[in-house]
Amino acid sequence: MEVKAKDETVRLAKAAGLVSSMTLVSRLLGLVREQVFAALLGAGYHSDAFRIGFRIPNLLRDLFAEGALSAAFLPTYARTRKEGGEEAGFRLANGVLTFLAIVLGLLVLAAIALAWPIVATIAPGFDDAPGKAELTVRLTRVMMPFLPLVSFAAVAMGMLNAEGRFGIPALSPALFNVVTIAWALVLWSLGLSADQVVLGWALGTLAGGLAQFLIQVPSLRRLGWRFRPLWAPGDPGLRQIGSLMAPATVGLAAVQVNIFVSSIFASREPGAVSWLDYAFRLLYLPIGLFGVAVGTIATAGLARRAAEADFEGLRRTLRQSLSMLAYLTIPASVGLMVLGVPVVRLLYERGRFTAADTQQTAVALVLYSIGLLGYTGVKVLAPAFYALGTPRVPLAASALAVVTNLAVIFLGHGALGFRAIALGTALGSLLNAGCLLVVFQRRVGGLLGQGLLRGIARMALAAAVMGGLAWLAAAALERALGTAGLVAQLATGLVPVAAGAALYFALTHLLRVGEAHALGSLVFRRAGGR
16 A cells, blocks of 8 residues: 555656646746736736736636536546547547537627626726726627637647646647737737737737647547537537536636626726736746646546546545645745745836836735645545536535635725735635545545645645745845846845745655655656666
8 A cells, every 4th residue: 555655656746747847838938928918018907907808708718618617528538438438538529529619609609799798797996997898898809709719728638638648738828828928029019009909919818729729639639539510419428527517617606706706896996906816827826837737637547546436546646636735835835925025026027017016916915825725725626526426515615615705805805905805715715625625534534644634734844944034035135135127136036936945845855755755756867866
Protein backbone atom coordinates (compact mmCIF):
# COMPACT_ATOMS: atom_id res chain seq x y z
CA MET A 1 0.00 0.00 0.00
CA GLU A 2 2.83 2.39 0.92
CA VAL A 3 4.64 1.64 -2.35
CA LYS A 4 1.44 2.30 -4.30
CA ALA A 5 0.96 5.62 -2.51
CA LYS A 6 4.52 6.68 -3.34
CA ASP A 7 4.09 5.61 -6.96
CA GLU A 8 0.84 7.57 -7.11
CA THR A 9 2.56 10.67 -5.76
CA VAL A 10 5.39 10.43 -8.29
CA ARG A 11 2.96 9.74 -11.16
CA LEU A 12 0.80 12.66 -10.12
CA ALA A 13 3.86 14.90 -9.83
CA LYS A 14 5.03 13.93 -13.33
CA ALA A 15 1.64 14.42 -14.97
CA ALA A 16 0.91 17.58 -13.02
CA GLY A 17 4.38 18.85 -13.92
CA LEU A 18 3.56 18.48 -17.62
CA VAL A 19 0.22 20.22 -17.32
CA SER A 20 1.69 22.86 -15.00
CA SER A 21 4.44 23.70 -17.47
CA MET A 22 1.90 24.10 -20.26
CA THR A 23 -0.44 26.02 -18.01
CA LEU A 24 2.42 28.21 -16.78
CA VAL A 25 2.98 29.41 -20.33
CA SER A 26 -0.72 30.16 -20.70
CA ARG A 27 -1.06 31.94 -17.36
CA LEU A 28 2.05 34.05 -17.93
CA LEU A 29 0.71 35.03 -21.32
CA GLY A 30 -2.60 35.76 -19.61
CA LEU A 31 -0.81 38.16 -17.28
CA VAL A 32 0.80 39.83 -20.27
CA ARG A 33 -2.65 40.15 -21.82
CA GLU A 34 -3.96 41.75 -18.64
CA GLN A 35 -0.98 44.11 -18.52
CA VAL A 36 -1.65 45.25 -22.06
CA PHE A 37 -5.34 45.63 -21.26
CA ALA A 38 -4.55 47.69 -18.13
CA ALA A 39 -2.20 49.96 -20.04
CA LEU A 40 -4.72 50.48 -22.85
CA LEU A 41 -7.92 50.85 -20.83
CA GLY A 42 -6.98 51.28 -17.15
CA ALA A 43 -9.56 50.48 -14.45
CA GLY A 44 -12.49 52.73 -15.20
CA TYR A 45 -15.17 53.48 -17.78
CA HIS A 46 -14.05 51.33 -20.73
CA SER A 47 -12.51 48.56 -18.64
CA ASP A 48 -15.67 48.17 -16.56
CA ALA A 49 -17.82 48.08 -19.72
CA PHE A 50 -15.69 45.38 -21.34
CA ARG A 51 -15.62 43.20 -18.23
CA ILE A 52 -19.38 43.26 -17.77
CA GLY A 53 -19.88 42.68 -21.51
CA PHE A 54 -17.55 39.66 -21.37
CA ARG A 55 -18.99 38.47 -18.07
CA ILE A 56 -22.32 37.56 -19.65
CA PRO A 57 -20.95 34.88 -22.06
CA ASN A 58 -18.51 33.91 -19.29
CA LEU A 59 -21.36 33.14 -16.90
CA LEU A 60 -22.81 30.77 -19.47
CA ARG A 61 -19.36 29.36 -20.28
CA ASP A 62 -19.02 28.16 -16.68
CA LEU A 63 -22.25 26.21 -17.17
CA PHE A 64 -21.65 24.77 -20.65
CA ALA A 65 -17.86 24.53 -20.91
CA GLU A 66 -15.55 24.63 -17.91
CA GLY A 67 -18.18 23.68 -15.35
CA ALA A 68 -21.06 21.25 -15.65
CA LEU A 69 -20.25 20.01 -19.17
CA SER A 70 -16.59 19.24 -18.45
CA ALA A 71 -17.42 17.49 -15.19
CA ALA A 72 -20.15 15.38 -16.82
CA PHE A 73 -18.56 14.70 -20.22
CA LEU A 74 -15.17 13.31 -19.21
CA PRO A 75 -16.32 10.40 -16.96
CA THR A 76 -19.13 9.54 -19.39
CA TYR A 77 -16.78 9.57 -22.37
CA ALA A 78 -14.21 7.47 -20.47
CA ARG A 79 -16.87 4.90 -19.52
CA THR A 80 -18.31 4.81 -23.06
CA ARG A 81 -14.82 4.41 -24.52
CA LYS A 82 -14.04 1.55 -22.12
CA GLU A 83 -17.31 -0.32 -22.65
CA GLY A 84 -18.02 0.34 -26.33
CA GLY A 85 -14.62 1.05 -27.84
CA GLU A 86 -13.17 3.94 -29.79
CA GLU A 87 -16.05 4.38 -32.24
CA ALA A 88 -18.61 4.56 -29.45
CA GLY A 89 -16.60 7.30 -27.78
CA PHE A 90 -16.29 9.30 -31.01
CA ARG A 91 -20.00 8.89 -31.68
CA LEU A 92 -20.81 10.27 -28.24
CA ALA A 93 -18.48 13.25 -28.79
CA ASN A 94 -20.09 14.04 -32.16
CA GLY A 95 -23.53 13.89 -30.61
CA VAL A 96 -22.47 16.28 -27.86
CA LEU A 97 -20.90 18.73 -30.32
CA THR A 98 -23.99 18.71 -32.55
CA PHE A 99 -26.27 19.25 -29.57
CA LEU A 100 -24.12 22.14 -28.32
CA ALA A 101 -23.99 23.78 -31.76
CA ILE A 102 -27.79 23.88 -31.99
CA VAL A 103 -28.65 24.74 -28.37
CA LEU A 104 -25.90 27.30 -27.84
CA GLY A 105 -26.54 28.86 -31.23
CA LEU A 106 -30.12 29.57 -30.20
CA LEU A 107 -28.96 30.80 -26.80
CA VAL A 108 -26.50 33.23 -28.41
CA LEU A 109 -29.24 34.67 -30.62
CA ALA A 110 -31.54 35.12 -27.63
CA ALA A 111 -28.83 36.84 -25.59
CA ILE A 112 -28.02 39.21 -28.45
CA ALA A 113 -31.69 40.16 -28.74
CA LEU A 114 -32.04 40.66 -24.97
CA ALA A 115 -28.70 42.39 -24.38
CA TRP A 116 -30.27 45.66 -23.21
CA PRO A 117 -32.36 44.24 -20.33
CA ILE A 118 -29.54 41.86 -19.37
CA VAL A 119 -27.01 44.68 -18.99
CA ALA A 120 -29.54 46.90 -17.22
CA THR A 121 -30.10 44.11 -14.69
CA ILE A 122 -26.53 42.99 -14.11
CA ALA A 123 -24.95 46.47 -14.00
CA PRO A 124 -27.58 49.04 -12.99
CA GLY A 125 -24.90 51.42 -11.74
CA PHE A 126 -23.66 51.97 -15.30
CA ASP A 127 -26.65 54.23 -15.97
CA ASP A 128 -24.94 56.88 -13.84
CA ALA A 129 -22.19 57.31 -16.48
CA PRO A 130 -23.46 58.59 -19.85
CA GLY A 131 -22.93 56.06 -22.64
CA LYS A 132 -21.48 53.33 -20.39
CA ALA A 133 -24.52 51.06 -20.57
CA GLU A 134 -24.78 51.51 -24.36
CA LEU A 135 -21.13 50.55 -24.80
CA THR A 136 -21.59 47.48 -22.58
CA VAL A 137 -24.57 46.32 -24.64
CA ARG A 138 -22.57 46.65 -27.86
CA LEU A 139 -19.67 44.66 -26.42
CA THR A 140 -22.01 41.96 -25.10
CA ARG A 141 -23.50 41.40 -28.52
CA VAL A 142 -20.07 41.16 -30.14
CA MET A 143 -18.70 38.63 -27.65
CA MET A 144 -21.67 36.26 -27.26
CA PRO A 145 -20.39 33.82 -29.96
CA PHE A 146 -17.44 33.19 -27.62
CA LEU A 147 -19.72 30.80 -25.70
CA PRO A 148 -20.06 28.01 -28.33
CA LEU A 149 -16.40 28.35 -29.35
CA VAL A 150 -15.07 27.75 -25.84
CA SER A 151 -17.65 24.98 -25.27
CA PHE A 152 -16.34 23.10 -28.33
CA ALA A 153 -12.83 23.54 -26.94
CA ALA A 154 -13.94 22.02 -23.61
CA VAL A 155 -15.29 18.90 -25.35
CA ALA A 156 -12.05 18.51 -27.30
CA MET A 157 -10.08 18.90 -24.08
CA GLY A 158 -12.17 16.23 -22.36
CA MET A 159 -11.61 13.76 -25.21
CA LEU A 160 -7.84 14.27 -25.19
CA ASN A 161 -7.59 14.09 -21.40
CA ALA A 162 -9.56 10.84 -21.37
CA GLU A 163 -6.99 9.45 -23.81
CA GLY A 164 -4.20 10.44 -21.40
CA ARG A 165 -3.05 13.38 -23.53
CA PHE A 166 -2.72 16.51 -21.42
CA GLY A 167 -0.13 18.73 -23.11
CA ILE A 168 -2.04 20.25 -26.04
CA PRO A 169 -5.29 20.79 -24.07
CA ALA A 170 -3.33 22.54 -21.32
CA LEU A 171 -1.52 24.67 -23.90
CA SER A 172 -4.64 25.63 -25.87
CA PRO A 173 -5.52 28.59 -23.62
CA ALA A 174 -2.04 29.95 -24.38
CA LEU A 175 -3.01 30.33 -28.01
CA PHE A 176 -6.04 32.35 -26.94
CA ASN A 177 -3.69 34.70 -25.11
CA VAL A 178 -1.22 34.89 -27.99
CA VAL A 179 -3.97 35.85 -30.43
CA THR A 180 -5.44 38.53 -28.16
CA ILE A 181 -2.01 39.99 -27.30
CA ALA A 182 -0.99 40.17 -30.95
CA TRP A 183 -4.30 41.80 -31.82
CA ALA A 184 -3.88 44.29 -28.95
CA LEU A 185 -0.48 45.32 -30.28
CA VAL A 186 -2.12 46.02 -33.63
CA LEU A 187 -4.74 48.16 -31.89
CA TRP A 188 -1.99 50.01 -29.99
CA SER A 189 -0.04 50.74 -33.18
CA LEU A 190 -3.10 52.18 -34.92
CA GLY A 191 -3.51 54.91 -32.33
CA LEU A 192 -7.25 54.35 -31.94
CA SER A 193 -9.57 56.00 -29.45
CA ALA A 194 -10.56 54.13 -26.28
CA ASP A 195 -14.02 53.37 -27.73
CA GLN A 196 -12.42 51.81 -30.82
CA VAL A 197 -9.80 49.92 -28.79
CA VAL A 198 -12.35 48.27 -26.51
CA LEU A 199 -14.49 47.20 -29.48
CA GLY A 200 -11.41 45.86 -31.26
CA TRP A 201 -10.44 43.94 -28.13
CA ALA A 202 -13.87 42.28 -28.14
CA LEU A 203 -13.30 41.08 -31.73
CA GLY A 204 -9.87 39.77 -30.76
CA THR A 205 -11.48 37.79 -27.95
CA LEU A 206 -13.61 35.91 -30.48
CA ALA A 207 -10.54 35.13 -32.60
CA GLY A 208 -8.76 33.79 -29.52
CA GLY A 209 -11.69 31.54 -28.62
CA LEU A 210 -11.71 30.05 -32.10
CA ALA A 211 -7.97 29.39 -31.94
CA GLN A 212 -8.35 27.65 -28.58
CA PHE A 213 -10.60 25.05 -30.20
CA LEU A 214 -8.77 24.65 -33.52
CA ILE A 215 -5.36 23.93 -31.94
CA GLN A 216 -6.78 20.70 -30.45
CA VAL A 217 -8.35 19.40 -33.66
CA PRO A 218 -5.12 17.98 -35.21
CA SER A 219 -4.46 15.86 -32.09
CA LEU A 220 -8.01 14.51 -32.22
CA ARG A 221 -7.69 13.69 -35.89
CA ARG A 222 -4.49 11.74 -35.21
CA LEU A 223 -6.52 9.66 -32.76
CA GLY A 224 -8.94 8.87 -35.58
CA TRP A 225 -11.77 11.26 -34.70
CA ARG A 226 -13.70 12.96 -37.48
CA PHE A 227 -16.60 15.30 -36.88
CA ARG A 228 -19.87 14.09 -38.35
CA PRO A 229 -23.06 15.92 -37.36
CA LEU A 230 -25.18 13.59 -35.28
CA TRP A 231 -28.51 14.56 -33.77
CA ALA A 232 -29.22 11.78 -31.31
CA PRO A 233 -30.88 13.22 -28.18
CA GLY A 234 -31.94 9.72 -27.17
CA ASP A 235 -28.38 8.37 -27.04
CA PRO A 236 -27.75 6.74 -23.61
CA GLY A 237 -24.41 8.51 -23.23
CA LEU A 238 -25.95 11.88 -24.01
CA ARG A 239 -28.74 11.21 -21.52
CA GLN A 240 -26.13 10.25 -18.92
CA ILE A 241 -24.30 13.53 -19.50
CA GLY A 242 -27.60 15.36 -19.17
CA SER A 243 -28.43 13.61 -15.91
CA LEU A 244 -25.02 14.54 -14.48
CA MET A 245 -25.20 18.08 -15.81
CA ALA A 246 -28.68 18.81 -14.43
CA PRO A 247 -27.78 19.04 -10.73
CA ALA A 248 -24.34 20.43 -11.54
CA THR A 249 -25.95 23.14 -13.67
CA VAL A 250 -28.27 24.05 -10.81
CA GLY A 251 -25.27 24.27 -8.51
CA LEU A 252 -23.30 26.38 -10.96
CA ALA A 253 -26.36 28.49 -11.60
CA ALA A 254 -26.31 29.30 -7.90
CA VAL A 255 -22.70 30.42 -8.32
CA GLN A 256 -23.72 32.56 -11.29
CA VAL A 257 -26.42 34.16 -9.15
CA ASN A 258 -23.63 35.01 -6.76
CA ILE A 259 -21.59 36.62 -9.55
CA PHE A 260 -24.73 38.34 -10.80
CA VAL A 261 -25.39 39.93 -7.40
CA SER A 262 -21.71 40.84 -7.02
CA SER A 263 -21.80 42.64 -10.37
CA ILE A 264 -24.85 44.63 -9.30
CA PHE A 265 -23.07 45.87 -6.18
CA ALA A 266 -19.72 46.45 -7.89
CA SER A 267 -21.27 48.42 -10.77
CA ARG A 268 -22.31 51.14 -8.32
CA GLU A 269 -18.68 51.89 -7.41
CA PRO A 270 -16.66 53.27 -10.37
CA GLY A 271 -13.62 51.08 -11.01
CA ALA A 272 -14.69 48.32 -8.61
CA VAL A 273 -15.61 45.86 -11.39
CA SER A 274 -12.10 46.24 -12.80
CA TRP A 275 -10.27 46.14 -9.44
CA LEU A 276 -11.98 42.88 -8.54
CA ASP A 277 -11.31 41.37 -11.96
CA TYR A 278 -7.65 42.39 -12.04
CA ALA A 279 -7.18 40.85 -8.58
CA PHE A 280 -8.94 37.61 -9.46
CA ARG A 281 -6.94 37.36 -12.69
CA LEU A 282 -3.80 37.32 -10.55
CA LEU A 283 -5.32 34.59 -8.44
CA TYR A 284 -5.89 32.63 -11.64
CA LEU A 285 -2.14 32.07 -11.90
CA PRO A 286 -1.91 29.70 -8.91
CA ILE A 287 -5.42 28.36 -9.59
CA GLY A 288 -4.38 27.49 -13.13
CA LEU A 289 -0.92 26.21 -12.29
CA PHE A 290 -2.00 24.11 -9.33
CA GLY A 291 -5.77 23.66 -9.21
CA VAL A 292 -6.36 23.12 -12.92
CA ALA A 293 -3.17 21.09 -13.41
CA VAL A 294 -3.68 18.69 -10.50
CA GLY A 295 -7.46 18.72 -11.02
CA THR A 296 -7.13 17.77 -14.69
CA ILE A 297 -4.88 14.82 -13.92
CA ALA A 298 -6.95 13.74 -10.94
CA THR A 299 -10.27 13.98 -12.79
CA ALA A 300 -9.08 11.59 -15.49
CA GLY A 301 -7.72 9.17 -12.87
CA LEU A 302 -10.86 9.37 -10.73
CA ALA A 303 -13.05 8.66 -13.76
CA ARG A 304 -11.02 5.58 -14.71
CA ARG A 305 -10.95 4.20 -11.17
CA ALA A 306 -14.67 4.76 -10.67
CA ALA A 307 -15.38 3.00 -13.98
CA GLU A 308 -13.25 0.07 -12.76
CA ALA A 309 -14.88 0.13 -9.27
CA ASP A 310 -11.38 0.58 -7.79
CA PHE A 311 -12.42 2.55 -4.71
CA GLU A 312 -9.12 2.16 -2.91
CA GLY A 313 -7.37 3.59 -5.94
CA LEU A 314 -9.93 6.40 -6.05
CA ARG A 315 -9.26 7.27 -2.40
CA ARG A 316 -5.52 7.19 -2.96
CA THR A 317 -5.72 9.41 -6.03
CA LEU A 318 -7.91 11.95 -4.25
CA ARG A 319 -5.76 11.94 -1.12
CA GLN A 320 -2.54 12.44 -3.04
CA SER A 321 -4.13 15.14 -5.19
CA LEU A 322 -5.32 17.11 -2.17
CA SER A 323 -1.92 16.83 -0.52
CA MET A 324 -0.18 18.06 -3.66
CA LEU A 325 -2.66 20.93 -3.97
CA ALA A 326 -2.11 21.97 -0.36
CA TYR A 327 1.66 21.88 -0.82
CA LEU A 328 1.47 24.22 -3.81
CA THR A 329 -1.46 26.42 -2.79
CA ILE A 330 -0.76 27.28 0.85
CA PRO A 331 2.51 29.18 0.15
CA ALA A 332 0.93 30.88 -2.88
CA SER A 333 -1.93 32.13 -0.70
CA VAL A 334 0.42 33.46 1.98
CA GLY A 335 2.69 35.04 -0.63
CA LEU A 336 -0.16 36.91 -2.33
CA MET A 337 -1.37 38.20 1.03
CA VAL A 338 1.96 39.67 2.13
CA LEU A 339 3.23 40.77 -1.31
CA GLY A 340 -0.01 41.95 -2.92
CA VAL A 341 0.98 45.60 -3.38
CA PRO A 342 4.45 45.07 -4.95
CA VAL A 343 3.12 42.31 -7.21
CA VAL A 344 0.17 44.38 -8.47
CA ARG A 345 2.44 47.42 -8.89
CA LEU A 346 4.92 45.44 -10.98
CA LEU A 347 2.30 43.86 -13.22
CA TYR A 348 -0.24 46.61 -13.79
CA GLU A 349 0.88 50.09 -12.75
CA ARG A 350 1.55 51.77 -16.08
CA GLY A 351 -0.39 53.59 -18.78
CA ARG A 352 -3.94 54.34 -17.58
CA PHE A 353 -3.56 52.12 -14.48
CA THR A 354 -2.71 54.41 -11.53
CA ALA A 355 -1.12 53.98 -8.08
CA ALA A 356 -4.59 54.31 -6.54
CA ASP A 357 -5.76 51.40 -8.72
CA THR A 358 -2.79 49.39 -7.40
CA GLN A 359 -3.83 49.85 -3.78
CA GLN A 360 -7.46 48.92 -4.38
CA THR A 361 -6.58 45.91 -6.52
CA ALA A 362 -4.10 44.68 -3.89
CA VAL A 363 -6.76 44.87 -1.17
CA ALA A 364 -9.09 42.73 -3.28
CA LEU A 365 -6.22 40.30 -3.97
CA VAL A 366 -5.47 39.84 -0.25
CA LEU A 367 -9.11 39.03 0.49
CA TYR A 368 -9.50 36.69 -2.49
CA SER A 369 -6.31 34.85 -1.45
CA ILE A 370 -7.96 33.70 1.79
CA GLY A 371 -10.00 31.26 -0.28
CA LEU A 372 -7.28 30.03 -2.65
CA LEU A 373 -7.08 26.57 -1.08
CA GLY A 374 -10.86 26.31 -1.39
CA TYR A 375 -10.87 27.35 -5.07
CA THR A 376 -8.32 24.71 -6.00
CA GLY A 377 -9.63 22.00 -3.67
CA VAL A 378 -13.08 22.05 -5.30
CA LYS A 379 -11.47 21.30 -8.67
CA VAL A 380 -10.40 17.92 -7.26
CA LEU A 381 -13.16 17.14 -4.78
CA ALA A 382 -16.18 17.87 -7.00
CA PRO A 383 -15.04 15.56 -9.87
CA ALA A 384 -14.72 12.73 -7.33
CA PHE A 385 -18.45 12.92 -6.66
CA TYR A 386 -19.25 13.15 -10.38
CA ALA A 387 -17.10 10.07 -10.98
CA LEU A 388 -19.05 8.25 -8.26
CA GLY A 389 -22.35 9.29 -9.86
CA THR A 390 -23.46 11.50 -6.93
CA PRO A 391 -23.57 15.01 -8.39
CA ARG A 392 -26.08 16.31 -5.83
CA VAL A 393 -23.36 16.61 -3.19
CA PRO A 394 -21.37 19.27 -5.09
CA LEU A 395 -24.69 20.95 -5.83
CA ALA A 396 -25.56 21.26 -2.14
CA ALA A 397 -22.04 22.37 -1.19
CA SER A 398 -22.03 24.99 -3.93
CA ALA A 399 -25.44 26.31 -2.90
CA LEU A 400 -24.34 26.61 0.72
CA ALA A 401 -21.22 28.48 -0.36
CA VAL A 402 -23.28 30.88 -2.44
CA VAL A 403 -25.62 31.61 0.47
CA THR A 404 -22.58 32.39 2.62
CA ASN A 405 -21.10 34.63 -0.04
CA LEU A 406 -24.32 36.57 -0.57
CA ALA A 407 -24.79 36.98 3.18
CA VAL A 408 -21.31 38.53 3.48
CA ILE A 409 -22.00 40.87 0.54
CA PHE A 410 -25.41 42.03 1.80
CA LEU A 411 -24.25 42.47 5.38
CA GLY A 412 -20.80 43.88 4.69
CA HIS A 413 -21.10 45.98 1.54
CA GLY A 414 -22.25 49.08 3.39
CA ALA A 415 -19.11 49.14 5.52
CA LEU A 416 -16.56 47.42 3.23
CA GLY A 417 -17.73 48.36 -0.25
CA PHE A 418 -16.29 46.17 -3.01
CA ARG A 419 -14.07 44.44 -0.42
CA ALA A 420 -17.11 42.54 0.86
CA ILE A 421 -17.44 40.89 -2.57
CA ALA A 422 -13.88 39.52 -2.46
CA LEU A 423 -14.21 38.41 1.16
CA GLY A 424 -17.55 36.69 0.56
CA THR A 425 -16.17 34.83 -2.47
CA ALA A 426 -13.19 33.57 -0.47
CA LEU A 427 -15.21 32.40 2.53
CA GLY A 428 -17.77 30.74 0.27
CA SER A 429 -15.05 28.81 -1.57
CA LEU A 430 -13.54 27.54 1.68
CA LEU A 431 -16.96 26.39 2.87
CA ASN A 432 -17.60 24.67 -0.47
CA ALA A 433 -14.38 22.65 -0.31
CA GLY A 434 -14.85 21.91 3.39
CA CYS A 435 -18.32 20.48 2.85
CA LEU A 436 -17.14 18.23 0.02
CA LEU A 437 -14.24 17.00 2.14
CA VAL A 438 -16.46 16.14 5.12
CA VAL A 439 -19.11 14.38 3.04
CA PHE A 440 -16.56 12.28 1.15
CA GLN A 441 -14.90 11.26 4.40
CA ARG A 442 -18.23 10.21 5.89
CA ARG A 443 -19.53 8.35 2.83
CA VAL A 444 -16.39 6.81 1.35
CA GLY A 445 -13.74 7.26 4.04
CA GLY A 446 -10.00 6.84 3.82
CA LEU A 447 -9.33 10.44 2.85
CA LEU A 448 -7.94 12.09 5.96
CA GLY A 449 -5.64 9.23 6.91
CA GLN A 450 -2.14 8.39 5.74
CA GLY A 451 -0.68 11.56 7.33
CA LEU A 452 -2.64 14.04 5.18
CA LEU A 453 -3.49 16.46 7.99
CA ARG A 454 -0.05 16.15 9.57
CA GLY A 455 1.57 17.00 6.26
CA ILE A 456 -0.71 20.02 5.72
CA ALA A 457 0.17 21.33 9.20
CA ARG A 458 3.87 21.19 8.31
CA MET A 459 3.19 22.99 5.04
CA ALA A 460 1.30 25.74 6.89
CA LEU A 461 4.18 26.19 9.35
CA ALA A 462 6.73 26.50 6.56
CA ALA A 463 4.49 28.94 4.66
CA ALA A 464 4.05 31.15 7.76
CA VAL A 465 7.80 31.44 8.23
CA MET A 466 8.24 32.11 4.52
CA GLY A 467 5.55 34.82 4.54
CA GLY A 468 7.08 36.74 7.42
CA LEU A 469 10.55 36.77 5.89
CA ALA A 470 9.21 37.65 2.42
CA TRP A 471 7.35 40.64 3.87
CA LEU A 472 10.50 41.86 5.66
CA ALA A 473 12.53 41.46 2.45
CA ALA A 474 9.98 43.44 0.40
CA ALA A 475 9.87 46.24 2.99
CA ALA A 476 13.67 46.47 3.09
CA LEU A 477 13.92 46.62 -0.71
CA GLU A 478 11.27 49.36 -0.86
CA ARG A 479 13.19 51.44 1.67
CA ALA A 480 16.41 50.98 -0.28
CA LEU A 481 15.15 51.36 -3.85
CA GLY A 482 11.76 53.07 -3.62
CA THR A 483 8.86 52.04 -5.84
CA ALA A 484 9.30 54.22 -8.93
CA GLY A 485 10.79 52.78 -12.10
CA LEU A 486 10.95 49.31 -13.60
CA VAL A 487 14.14 48.27 -11.77
CA ALA A 488 12.67 49.07 -8.35
CA GLN A 489 9.39 47.36 -9.23
CA LEU A 490 11.18 44.25 -10.46
CA ALA A 491 13.31 44.06 -7.32
CA THR A 492 10.46 44.62 -4.85
CA GLY A 493 8.05 42.39 -6.77
CA LEU A 494 10.20 39.44 -7.87
CA VAL A 495 13.07 39.05 -5.40
CA PRO A 496 10.85 38.36 -2.34
CA VAL A 497 8.75 35.93 -4.39
CA ALA A 498 11.77 33.94 -5.61
CA ALA A 499 13.42 33.95 -2.18
CA GLY A 500 10.17 32.91 -0.51
CA ALA A 501 9.64 29.99 -2.90
CA ALA A 502 13.19 28.71 -2.31
CA LEU A 503 12.81 29.07 1.45
CA TYR A 504 9.47 27.23 1.48
CA PHE A 505 10.89 24.33 -0.50
CA ALA A 506 13.90 24.09 1.83
CA LEU A 507 11.75 24.23 4.97
CA THR A 508 9.30 21.59 3.75
CA HIS A 509 12.20 19.38 2.75
CA LEU A 510 13.64 19.68 6.26
CA LEU A 511 10.20 18.97 7.74
CA ARG A 512 10.02 15.79 5.63
CA VAL A 513 6.96 16.76 3.62
CA GLY A 514 6.49 14.02 1.01
CA GLU A 515 5.58 16.38 -1.84
CA ALA A 516 8.84 18.29 -1.41
CA HIS A 517 10.81 15.07 -1.84
CA ALA A 518 8.70 13.94 -4.82
CA LEU A 519 9.01 17.24 -6.67
CA GLY A 520 12.69 17.55 -5.78
CA SER A 521 13.42 14.06 -7.10
CA LEU A 522 11.49 14.79 -10.29
CA VAL A 523 13.42 18.01 -10.94
CA PHE A 524 16.71 16.30 -10.13
CA ARG A 525 16.04 13.45 -12.56
CA ARG A 526 14.97 15.90 -15.27
CA ALA A 527 18.26 17.75 -14.74
CA GLY A 528 20.19 14.53 -15.39
CA GLY A 529 20.89 13.44 -11.82
CA ARG A 530 20.63 9.95 -10.37
